[in-house]
Amino acid sequence: MIEKKKLGVYFGTFAPLHKGHQQQIYKCAALNDQVLLVVSGYAKDRGDKIGLPLEQRYRYLQEAFADEADISVAKLDETDLRPMPQGWDEWLSRLFELLKDYDSQEITFYVGEPDYVTELQSRFPKDERKYRVEIADRQDVKISATEIRENPLLHWQEINPVFRRHFTKIVGVIGGAQSGKTTLARRLARSFNDAPFSEDIEQALASSGNQGLVFIDNNLAPNMDLVLLIPSNKDDSLLKEIEKQGLTDKMVYLDDKETARDTHAYLSRYYHAIDVIGQYTGVKIEHLKYE
Secondary structure, X not given: OOOOOEEEEEEEOOOOOEXXXXXXXXXXXXXXXXXXXXXXXXXXXXXXXXXXXXXXXXXXXXXXXXXXXXXXXXXXXXXXXXXXXXXXXXXXHHHHHOOOOOOOOEEEEEEOOXXXXXXXXXXXXXXXXXXXXXXXXXOOOOOOHHHHHHOXXXXXXXXXXXXXXXHOEEEEEEOXXXXXXXXXXXXXXXXXXXXXXXXXXXXXXXXXXXXXXXXXXXXXXXXXXXXXXXXXXXXXXXXXXXXXXXXXXXXXXXXXXXXXOOOOOHHHHHHHHHHHHHHHHOOOOOOOOOO
């Protein structure tokens, strides 16, 4: 058994975790026997503002590295700490508290800012361990969490798969029996870059085909971004369920009229759906003009 003498500590807000982080974390893992990822943040921080609070980022990181025995995750809540630079002592005291469970003889902190080097070095504990600080090279992979937050779909491949579910736009297609909801959901999904479609939301979100948009057939959930309701004899009960789920403001009624050629309004409903999906989710495709 390898004695785990060296510990690498890598910290950040991870809002979201992306390929740049991953490259740096794997570099850290290769140069150390163990890695501790410390996700830090506070109430209403940049992650919280996009619906990714500290606790959720912590859970996502644990899931993302669940199969890496030598990479563990901890969280550092800064909500009650004074702002920097006044809060350095408390912040670092809390950070070093997380290291008490590790008996590593050498600890390397990987940081992104020169200020962290100075502040950490001036507060290293006086004990038998060896401490050092290394600047993580952010130029290795030229992507930032800020750019991802501004336009996640543009940077979709850079986002860690576990975190993608947060940025995915979810479109529900519902209606009564024989209303054509499953056919519409399938055709819309295939039209939008062969997106996943399913009754199971978690399955659709986790699909390898998820490129930022998924379609849910005959199911409702509060986290949906758009609900397309096809007219049927179940409208009253479906509208009540939509209201119960808090989705009324996200619902579009596909009340397209039949014509001599489009006898079931299938074509006009399909184009109507494409247009509202582009409007509500920002994911747009060109389509034929219906006449």
